Amino acid sequence: MTHKLIALPQAVARFTRDGMQYASGAALPVGADAVAFGRELIRQNRRQLHAIFHSNTQQLNLLCAAGAVDKLECGFTGLEGFGFANGLRRAVESGRVVLEDYSNLSMALRFLGGALNWPFVPATVNIGTDVQFRSAFHPEEYASPRKIPPVIDPFSGQEYGALSPLRPELAVIHVTLADPEGNAIMLGSEWSRFELSRAARRVVLVADALVATDCMRQFPNLVRIPGLLVEAVVYWPFSAWPQASPGVHDVDEPHMRLMNQALGTPEGYAGYRRDFIDSYQTLDEYLALIGPDRITALSATATGFLLDPYRRWLLSRADIDELLAESKAS
Amino acid sequence: MTHKLIALPQAVARFTRDGMQYASGAALPVGADAVAFGRELIRQNRRQLHAIFHSNTQQLNLLCAAGAVDKLECGFTGLEGFGFANGLRRAVESGRVVLEDYSNLSMALRFLGGALNWPFVPATVNIGTDVQFRSAFHPEEYASPRKIPPVIDPFSGQEYGALSPLRPELAVIHVTLADPEGNAIMLGSEWSRFELSRAARRVVLVADALVATDCMRQFPNLVRIPGLLVEAVVYWPFSAWPQASPGVHDVDEPHMRLMNQALGTPEGYAGYRRDFIDSYQTLDEYLALIGPDRITALSATATGFLLDPYRRWLLSRADIDELLAESKAS
């Protein structure tokens, strides 16, 4: 069986392009998201992205600050306990990012509709509010007739809302564990990663750790994303940093604040880019940037027991490097 | 925390009634279904059930043979490798059971719609066929305007089908493992048990084995039915017999054939009822009926390794009896 491992820079080069619909598969703002993929998007100067984020994360906050996003569809744009997302906020307030608002459920429903290849998704939410009436993509329309148009229930004759399904060109999904064939386990809330993995036209995984396929055979009910849906697997531990990955590491509170503060101004962003995006070339340099002490501290998470059942199948760094060398050779 | 354990006869007495919408949460015909719950329904002479079975199982085959079902909605009425379901077949051909046909996906979608409390569910399947045009519930209508009526997509103006959501009064769901609070783990295909557990107005679990709640805390991503949705938990090992329960036991091939052959005639059913329904009073008598040798053989399933990670949390029979005694006392 051929494996699907690929290095992060190659994954960005091969699977992304300027102007594409780019979806992130993540937990909520403080949870698991492949923020490192966004750093690499910036390193490769991707522009004019049409971003589809179920909820904001530091990745989106960063991409907005970098000017990499033109259009955005999103259910929640804050950082929960860490306040407003300054990079996103600046970009939206200035009009540089056109943000089409939905709710958290309607984003999930739109992925569901995309996964089923439905023409529309019935909605009992968002209707009757400005989420339905106001469209940033069609600002001249009020009430917008096409953002969440009415649909008539044929059984009762009553009017419901109709959400537009999402089928993003690419979804980059954070998972806790993947095997080299792309079978994946998520620990913690799936949020909408299950539905998104079916809605997206292509799926790339970013995994905290790699395991042997035998782990998947031991826990097939945990494998919510089977390899047959997956194009490529990127191994990048702490890709969610400074956010958390349940079972693996906690949120880096000081860096969450530092980062969000930096993204509040162009100068701050420039400094952040210099220090935390352009300052590493390799995974090891990235991990060194976080720092061994901080990695140790963040890894001492009270959720660590969640990973215990799978540790015996973890692939070593040497195993992984060997597989990656193979894929480079081929 | 108060537990939700209840004995099988009490569960049937408390949660079922003649004429109710009764849904079974099961895998496909050869897989996990709480057949034993159906045996108890017959022992308590439940009648006029409106049965909602995603797929047929030996439970449905039996209930049909027993004359306990008046109306049925179903996606598949066979027994897969074991042929046609003779009890169901007789009941449908004679008109005693009125069977409304759907496909396997449309049953799942109808549970999804029930779980979301939608008025209808868009369909790209079943349309254009007799599954849409013919309604056994409204036999005089052709093409039936209300079984799967058309709905107009507001985005394109094109016509789609509209499935009616299901919100059964009771779902009795087979699970591999439950804790006393009703948190549950299924091994093998969920089929539609996840959606059904949200669509049904009340949920009763029938579990092959009970585990301590710590097992659920170790594997929260496996707990697809949380206790907060569950009314009661029945402990009844081999409840799926003669069908299989992945990780626990294999299908009993000779009994599958014996049972289905018996259900092919009224006399055969009467004998089956005498020998395999009215012939036991307690769980121990039920297990004795299957027979210790057969239990040993069926338990030697090649899927047994799937249960290994959870064995250390299994509650003993003594633990379970103690909990049940408590619930009787209260």
Place this chain on the structure above:
Amino acid sequence: MSLNYTRQEMMAIAAGREIRDGELAIFGVGLSLLAGFFAQAHHAPNVRAMTEGGIYGATPVGGLPWGVECNRLCTNAVSFTGGLDALGFLVASGRCEVGLIGAAQVDRFGNVNTTGIWGELLDEHYRPPKTRLTGSGGANDIASGCQRVVIMLAHEKKRFAERVDYLTSPGYLSGGNARARYPFRGGGPSAMVTTLGILRPDPETKEFQLDAYFAFSSPAEIRAQTGWDLQFAPTLHIAPEPTEEELTALRRVDVTGALRRN
């Protein structure tokens, strides 16, 4: 004040009192999470708490969670599913009995704005806000689907507006039975719990009226801090101050003392 407590603590306790034992309840992040888990710790031990991330049966460990699926809520959960399950199957469906949401701005009918501040009436042509807020998150879904909703917000005149800049989450829309025009599965907001008191909707008009004020507040102060002509309910009264048991329970939940930094 008979006991030493902060305004934030009073607000969290007042909101927590809105939750009844055994209910299926969804809490947001921050204050509403504390209010919810205070209720569980105090008078609603069997509340079935969930978050919009699909985290069931969890209690916070190690401090106030940074988010609704923060690791501080992942250490003792019995089930993790996802957003479609939590916000869809359990909330939008009408199954969830009570939801707690925050608000940046409300109007007299309990409509909520958490999307942005324009600072002036937005005309038919949409444009970016002066101040972008968080958007709906799960709030619209909770406001649409929960059987009843409790809104929590700081009582400041600019937040209690004649009309919200953007209607993010539905209260009673234009009032009366306007909500019935839409197939929401939930009943609408049952209370606004603010830093100064408690407002409840008139049964007919659905206009929110002052039902209770806190011991450190007054009806006059509240009216002055409300942007519409606030009416007093016939039941107007002083909300009971926190009891010692309540305060103890709340502080057990608020281990890091987030609510004591007034």
Place this chain on the structure above:
Amino acid sequence: MSLNYTRQEMMAIAAGREIRDGELAIFGVGLSLLAGFFAQAHHAPNVRAMTEGGIYGATPVGGLPWGVECNRLCTNAVSFTGGLDALGFLVASGRCEVGLIGAAQVDRFGNVNTTGIWGELLDEHYRPPKTRLTGSGGANDIASGCQRVVIMLAHEKKRFAERVDYLTSPGYLSGGNARARYPFRGGGPSAMVTTLGILRPDPETKEFQLDAYFAFSSPAEIRAQTGWDLQFAPTLHIAPEPTEEELTALRRVDVTGALRRN
């Protein structure tokens, strides 16, 4: 015959040849499962096999599975999900490239009946069938959604009807572009593989014509066993007999010899 093989084996191999390497493919129970796993064992090692129960990456162990989620398919799966995922997200969506289904009765446009036999034309008033079959199961979903569908059935005159008693799973409906009236995500049946030969639809009319007959059969026999006036395709030919490699691969899959009991 150059090799000793059964008609069932020829049919399974002919159906398996319809599956290409790398495809996402859904197999039903019995013969179609064997055909699918034969393809995987022979010429399509990277076929991405799934069942309608949402079992991924599995190969049968211990004999022909009794069902699509039999324990014989549960011992080495990498993922278990459920029906909504398999039949909805992957099949009805149009994502699945090929599906194999069985049929009790077909018509000239590849419409399938697996619901019941009435033995006479059913009028507008519905009534129970003389012989109840299995209903759709996942077949309607596969026939609606898969990019292409291969229908497998015994070639008997009563099964190849002028009109099916009940249209369970859509072929080309009334022929031509009739299918376009409905928003199916799949393209319709690409072949009927029978116990006697292979039928394929005319590109324009979508009427199924005889494309190949097996070495032990003949166009005349097939026409005699077809209930409509069967046309021969311009490409009519003898289907290649099983090669030794094919037969070895099939028998490795059919460990219990189910197909050798003719």
